[in-house]
Amino acid sequence: MFYAHSGRCEDLKSWQPLVDHLRATADLAASFGRPLGIDRLAFLAGLYHDLGKYSERFQQRLAGKDIHVDHSTAGAVEMMTRGAQTSPVERLMLELVAYCIAGHHAGLPDRKNETGAGLDRRLELDLPALDAAWKAELGELSPVDAVSLVPDVLKTFCREDADFSLSVLARMIFSCLVDADFQETEAFYDQLEGRSRDRAWPALTDCLPRFVTRFETYMAEKAGAGGDLNQLRGNILRHVRLKAKEAPGLFTLTVPTGGGKTLASLGFALDHARSHDRRRIIYAIPFTSIIDQTAAIFRKVLGDEYVLEHHSAIDEEKWQKGRKEHRQQADKLKMAMEDWAAPVVVTTNVQFFESLFAARTSRARKLHNIAGSIIILDEAQTVPRPLLKPAIRMLDELARAYGCSIVLCTATQPALGKDRLDGGLPLEGRELAPDPQGLATKLRRATICMIGDMSNADLTDALAAQTQALIVVNSRKHALELFQEAANADLEGLVHLTTRQCAAHRREILENVRTRLAEGKPCRVIATSLIEAGVDVDFPKVWRAEAGLDQIIQAAGRCNREGRNAPEDSIVTVFSAPDYPPPREIKSLMGDMDRMRKAHGHDLQSLAAIEAYFGEVYWRLGDNGLDAKQILGDFTHSSRGTDYAFRTVAEKFRMIESGMVPVILPWDDKAREAIRQLAVEGISSGKLARTLQTYVVQVPPKARALLLENGKAEFIAPKLRGDQFCVLTDEELYREDVGLMWEDAEYLSAEQLMI
Incomplete structure (x- = not known):
């Protein structure tokens, strides 16, 4: 018998058979991939992802022997081997699955890499021999099976840039795989330990009647206040909602400040979801300074229990890096990130875009739940210009191949249409607002x-x-x-x-x-x-x-x-x-x-001036300036196969390049309680990170080092959490009027010594 996960040491019956884990993960991954049309690929990734556990060395490790075993590469080798026996397109599909299997723990790899983390290097490793039992339990993938792997989404590929499209397809397969692997393993340990957790969120389609009723009641109350401005906002809302039956895809919503963009875009999203059976609403906001404001409005309108708020203030992955490899799988999976299964998600642009370009499992697992969504990009002009080309290429891919409707919502609409920008978006005739020129005058x-x-x-x-x-x-x-x-x-x-x-x-x-x-x-x-x-x-x-x-x-x-x-x-x-x-x-x-x-x-303040301004900015920067890190060039292929640099791109695509590091403030009782819980082993770092994200101040690395050196801050529970949670211990440095005065750390330390 081969096992996937250990249970109670003295009772092998409590251990999880490997074939059970693989088939359950494959079924769950397929269910995640089905709305995207990639269920066969997701199933295959799930079925073979832990193929390397069919080795005696891994079973010894599972039994407690302190040895390192690579169990993630064997399935990738099998995909590449079988791919060599198929047609070029089918080989390509199996190659994408190979990236996903190889990266299902450490993250999507680069194909070529100077380190041992590159896919090519790993495919050449001398891996532990696999027991033949795997063929009997799983069945070998024959060349004829591969024919059914090619998804319908291939038909919509942008031929002049197929490699980027294929890289997104790989990300979606990867997301289905890692989310299924997390959830299936978590479910096994929950059952073993007698726990139960409610991961289920209601489907947006089931919530829509309630949401629409609550929205209309809320808007009626606002309209009751009267006044010319409220009347104008009402007219904008009615016009926007009438556009909701238009075909899914890309839209703009150009309304000056004060015109009610936030509620108008929410009204559109609700009606559009009802007309086109969309899966969720994702509202992405440029700054954490307004995410609370927007989330509060959505909760008031729709109900607290339906809205997931996800910030980016703390790097919720970093804590994983220092964890010992021999810790139980259950321990790691308690730290699982949110998978964005909620019907309504309010997040930041940083979290949204960096997840779409991420390589690590904790950020990428949510991607399959982004497909089929209505995405509102508030203040769309704030997307960093050095990343603009890859960002809009990703938006185009989500809209064209993965059923997303995307609304670029702003008072200062960037010139992102094909008519204004080389490689731009198909935005002609997709404006939702009534007479943007007239609104610019009326709302001045x-x-x-x-x-x-x-x-x-x-x-x-x-x-x-x-x-x-x-x-x-x-x-x-x-x-x-x-x-x-x-x-x-x-x-x-x-x-x-x-x-x-x-x-x-x-x-x-x-x-x-x-x-x-x-x-x-x-x-x-x-x-x-x-x-x-x-x-x-x-x-x-x-x-x-x-x-x-x-x-x-x-x-x-x-x-x-x-x-x-x-x-x-x-x-x-x-x-x-x-x-x-x-x-x-x-x-x-x-x-x-x-x-x-x-x-x-x-x-x-005219729309002509705004459009000319963005045109000027984009012309000055050119292609090199709008893809300053040459991300689009990191996905290529040749007759020898793909050369996709997932890990390199994840490092390049950073929307905030301040070089700052976080310091957590014990600002109120909620923060202090979460800080206290950092020492409690049974509470996940991911959960505590999400609680503490609104209590973070980003400071220069040298400033934080000075705080630590002078005893003004410390890493809490470093043996358990590593160097993830740096907490200010001298609260005198945080002033009510100006915030954190990190410059005073050394001065105050010297002053205290003199006293």
Whole structure:
């Protein structure tokens, strides 16, 4: 008898037979792949993924012998061997399955790699001999069987870029495999240990009648408030919902700030899902600063129990790297990541896109649940330009081959259509909003005024002259020093808002800001750009440090948002800050912005100006700048087979390249309890990471090293969690007004020694 997983040491009857695990995993993987049309490929990956466990060495390891055994490569070897006996297309399918099987623990590999992790290197290994029992229990894959493996999705491949399409197909097979493997193993150990866990989420189709009723009730209550703005928002919503019966695919929703984009896109998603039997709704947001805001709206409208909120503040994979290989499989699988099976998912752009390009199992396992979804990309213009080409190529693939409907939702629509961008998206005739040009005029709430230099003293004087005002600058350094200078002037209602504060703290700050604004109390906010995209605040006056046109218009969306004042009295002052040079990327966008001033200075907020601006930016960057890391070139093939660099691409596709590292703040009782639970072995790191994600501040690596060196922070439960959870232990370094002052770590340590 060959076993997949050990049970109680003294009772072999409690161990899981290998054939049971393989067939159950194959069936589950096939069920995940069926909506995508790849069930045969997923079944094959599941059936052969642990083929290497049919070896005496692995069975000895399972019985407790401390030896290393590669059990993931044998199935890949079998796929490649059988592929050599089939037609070229069928061989290609088996080759994709080989990548998936080889990577089902360590992650999708590169085909060629200087290290031993490359697929080619692994295929050449001297592997333990397999017992012939596997052929009797599983059956060999014959060449004729391979014919049925070619999925219908191949018919929709983009022939001029088939390799990228095939790489996405491999990712989808991989997702089905690893999610099935996680869940099947988890179920075995749950049964063995007498546990039960409810992984089931209701299907979106079953929830839709309730969702639509609740949505319409909610919107009726909002409409009851009356007013011209609410009437205009209602007209936009009705028009957008009428478009829901259009064929699935790519859409744009171009509505200026204040026009109700979030609820209009949700209304479209609900109706579109009902018309076209979509599987879930995924709402991707650019910044963690507004994910709580959007998730709260969705929970209020749809119900708490149906919405999954998934941030990216903590690297939820890193803890796995340091774990000892001989730990029980059950121990590892307690750490399984969410698989996005919820009917409604609210996440960040970082989590969404990096998962689509991920190699590791914990991030890739959710991909099969993205297929067949309605994806709303809020503030679509925020996708990093150096990654734009691979990102839109992925969106096109999801829409064309995997049944996704994708809405690019923004006030400043980037020029991503085929008519504006080489390799762009088929967006012609796919706008959901009624008369975007007219809306841009009707919903204009502010006037942009360009002036010259302003020092911190000038900005402090400007704040002093206003009871309520917002200043947005380009760096945390500028925001902090301006805040400190304004604080010395004793300005009432002064607020500092940057990523020095954890998200949970920023949420409290923003609630206080909204209250003060609504009550007419003094409220003077100094912030970085995190406040711009989608944050629901309304100031009578705004100052914005020079930046790109899209950022300036987003800042203008925080000025007179509810239209209570005349646009000509609601001034957005754009200034230069000579003492604080802008980051290189923003500086280059300022040049594009300057050219727009010359061509469209009379109306920088017009759609023509916005379209021309993005066209200018994309033209300047060119193909090399929009795929700066040459990701699309990492998927090629020749007569010798594919050369796909999954692991390399996963490392390249990083939407945030700040080089920052996380420090966790014991901000409130919830955070402190989760920190305490880090020492409890039975609680998964994944669960605790998700709890703690809103209590993280990202700091420079040298700053964190200084905190650790001076005893101001420590890694909690390092033997259990590795170096994943760095927690601030000296809470004096976290100030209520400005957040984490990591620069003070060494100074305070020396001061305490003198005392």
